[in-house]
Amino acid sequence: MLKPGEFYQRDREWHPPAYDPNYKTSVARSPRQALISLENTVSEITGPVFGHGDIDAGDNDLIYNYAKPGESAIGERIILHGRVLDENGRPLPHTLVEIWQANAGGRYRHKKDTYLAPIDPNFGGCGRTLTDENGYYYFRTVKPGAYPWRNWVNNWRPAHIHMSIFGTAFAQRLITQCYFEGDPLIAKCPIVNTIPDPAAIDRLIAPLDLNATIPLDTIAYKFDVVLRGRRSTLFENRLEGN
Amino acid sequence: MPQSLDYLKETPSQTAGPYVHIGLAPGAAGFDIYGQELGWDIAGPNAQGERIRVEGLVIDGTGSPVKDVLLEAWQANAAGIYAHPEHAGAVEDGFRGWGRVITDFATGEWGFDTVKPGSVPGRNGTVQAPHINLWIVARGINVGLNTRLYFEDEAEANAADPVINMIEWENRRQTLIARRNETDGKVVYRFDIRLQGENETVFFDI
Numbered sequence: 001m002l003k004p005g006e007f008y009q010r011d012r013e014w015h016p017p018a019y020d021p022n023y024k025t026s027v028a029r030s031p032r033q034a035l036i037s038l039e040n041t042v043s044e045i046t047g048p049v050f051g052h053g054d055i056d057a058g059d060n061d062l063i064y065n066y067a068k069p070g071e072s073a074i075g076e077r078i079i080l081h082g083r084v085l086d087e088n089g090r091p092l093p094h095t096l097v098e099i100w101q102a103n104a105g106g107r108y109r110h111k112k113d114t115y116l117a118p119i120d121p122n123f124g125g126c127g128r129t130l131t132d133e134n135g136y137y138y139f140r141t142v143k144p145g146a147y148p149w150r151n152w153v154n155n156w157r158p159a160h161i162h163m164s165i166f167g168t169a170f171a172q173r174l175i176t177q178c179y180f181e182g183d184p185l186i187a188k189c190p191i192v193n194t195i196p197d198p199a200a201i202d203r204l205i206a207p208l209d210l211n212a213t214i215p216l217d218t219i220a221y222k223f224d225v226v227l228r229g230r231r232s233t234l235f236e237n238r239l240e241g242n
Numbered sequence: 243m244p245q246s247l248d249y250l251k252e253t254p255s256q257t258a259g260p261y262v263h264i265g266l267a268p269g270a271a272g273f274d275i276y277g278q279e280l281g282w283d284i285a286g287p288n289a290q291g292e293r294i295r296v297e298g299l300v301i302d303g304t305g306s307p308v309k310d311v312l313l314e315a316w317q318a319n320a321a322g323i324y325a326h327p328e329h330a331g332a333v334e335d336g337f338r339g340w341g342r343v344i345t346d347f348a349t350g351e352w353g354f355d356t357v358k359p360g361s362v363p364g365r366n367g368t369v370q371a372p373h374i375n376l377w378i379v380a381r382g383i384n385v386g387l388n389t390r391l392y393f394e395d396e397a398e399a400n401a402a403d404p405v406i407n408m409i410e411w412e413n414r415r416q417t418l419i420a421r422r423n424e425t426d427g428k429v430v431y432r433f434d435i436r437l438q439g440e441n442e443t444v445f446f447d448i
Contacts, residue, residue, distance in 0.1 A: 004328075008249075010447065011251070011252065012447070014251060014252065015252075015254050015384070015385050016255065016256070016384035017384065018383070020384065023257075023382070023384070025381050026257075026382045026383070026384060027382075028303040028304050028306075028437075029302050029303070029308065029380065029381075029382035029383055029437050029438070030382075030384075030437070031387070031438055031442055031445050032303075032438050032439070032442060033445075035445050035446060036409055036444055036446050037447045038405060038408070038447065038448045039365060040448065041363070041364055041405070042324060042362055042363055043316070043318075043324070043362060043370065043375050044375075044448045046326035046328055046329055047340070048316065048325070048326075048338060048339070048340035049325065049327070050280075054278070054280055055276075055277075059276065065275060086250075087249050087251070087252060088250075089249075089250055096280075098266060099265060100261065100262070100264040100265025100266075108271075109264060109271065109272070109273055110260075110261045110263065110264050110271040110272065111271060111272040111347075112261070112347070113261065124268065124273060124275045126264050126268055126275060128265075128276075162258065162261075162262070162265055164258075164265060165253075168326075170316045170375055170377065170388075170448070173314070174252075174253060174255060174386075175258045175262075175379055176253050176254065176255055177256040177259075191257060192256075194257075195256075201254070203251065203253055203254060204253070204256070225253045226250045226251060226253045227253070229250075
C-alpha cells in the first residue's frame with residue numbers, strides 16, 4: 001500500500017508575494033528575509049481534526065443564524081456552495097470551512113468598523129460548516145456589499161466573502177477571499193491584484209450557478225477550493241525515519 | 243504538446259483582513275453567535291505535563307505592535323504525540339493541540355495557556371526538540387506566516403534540532419527561542435515575533 005508522503009510544495013509564484021507596495025499595509029508587515037524551506041515532518045503533515053460536536057447544524061445559514069425569531073437578514077439571498085479538493089483532485093471530507101463577510105450594505109459587525117452603512121440587526125456575518133464525505137459544502141447568506149477602505153484615497157473592495165479552510169494538515173492551512181462573477185471592482189482592487197497571475201485571480205471568482213438556484217427564492221454561486229496535494233511514496237518513505 | 247498532468251492549482255491566498263475576528267473569534271469582534279468558539283482550550287483538563295503560558299507581541303517593520311493579528315498554534319502533547327490519525331499513539335481525552343489566539347486591540351499582547359510539548363520524530367530518524375508550530379494571519383499579511391516556537395530551557399535538544407540547524411545564520415536561530423520566566427509558580431514563556439527588520443523572526447515555507 002502506498003503511504004501518503006510530503007505535500008507538494010506551495011507555488012510561491014502563484015500566491016501573492018508578502019510585499020506589495022500597492023497594498024500599503026503589507027509594506028511594514030512583510031518579512032524581508034527569505035522564507036526557510038522546510039521539508040515536511042510530522043509537525044507539518046498533521047493538523048487539527050474537527051467533528052460535528054464542534055459546530056451546530058444552523059451555523060452555515062447566515063440569513064438566520066443571528067436573526068431574531070421570525071426575521072431574517074436583509075439583502076440578496078444567495079447560496080455559496082462548492083467542494084474542497086486537493087491538487088490531485090481528491091475531495092477533502094469532513095474539513096472545517098469558516099466564512100465571514102460584510103452585510104448587504106458593506107458594513108461589518110465589528111467594533112472596529114466605522115463605515116456609515118448601517119448594521120443589519122439580523123445579520124452577524126459569520127458561518128461555518130464541515131464538508132460532507134464528498135468534500136461538498138454549502139452556505140446560505142446574503143450577497144455582501146462593496147465598501148470603501150483606506151489605501152489610496154479612494155479604494156473600494158469588491159463584494160467578497162472571506163474563507164478559512166483547514167484540510168488534514170497544518171501545511172494545508174489557508175485563508176482566502178471569494179469574489180463574485182461580473183464585479184467591476186475586482187480588477188481595480190489592490191488586494192486582489194497582490195496576486196500576480198490573472199489565471200490565479202480567476203480561481204477566486206465564483207461563477208453564477210443557475211442550476212443550484214432555488215427558483216423564486218435564492219440565487220447561487222459556486223466556489224471550489226483547492227488545498228495542497230500530497231505525493232504518494234512509490235519507493236521509500238523516509239519522512240519519519242522508518 | 244505532451245500529455246496534460248491534470249493537477250489542480252492550490253487556491254491562492256488572500257489576506258485575512260482587519261475583521262478576521264468576525265469569522266474566527268466573533269466574541270472579540272463584539273458579538274456572541276456560536277454555541278462554542280473553537281480553539282480556546284489547547285490542552286484540555288486531562289493533559290499531562292507542565293502547564294505553561296505563552297505570551298508575546300507581533301511587531302511590524304516600524305517597531306509597532308500589530309494589534310489585529312490572529313495566531314494559530316499546533317503542538318504535540320507532553321509525550322510528543324500529535325492528536326491526529328497519522329501520528330501513532332493516543333493523546334489524553336480532550337487534548338487537541340490546536341489553538342487560536344488574538345491580540346488585545348489596545349496593546350497587541352497575545353497569550354495562551356497550554357502544556358509544554360514533548361520531542362517529536364524528525365525526518366530520517368532524527369528527533370525534533372519540543373516546539374509549537376505557529377501560523378500568523380492579519381491585515382497586510384498576504385499568505386499566512388509559519389514559524390516555530392522552541393523553549394529556552396531545552397538547550398541540549400535545541401542544539402540537536404534538525405530544523406534549527408538548517409538555518410544558515412546562527413544569530414537568526416535565536417528568534418525562535420521563547421524565554422522562560424517563573425513568577426508565583428507560574429511558568430510563562432515570552433515569544434515576540436518580528437515581522438520585519440532587525441532580528442526578524444525566521445519564517446518557514448513548509
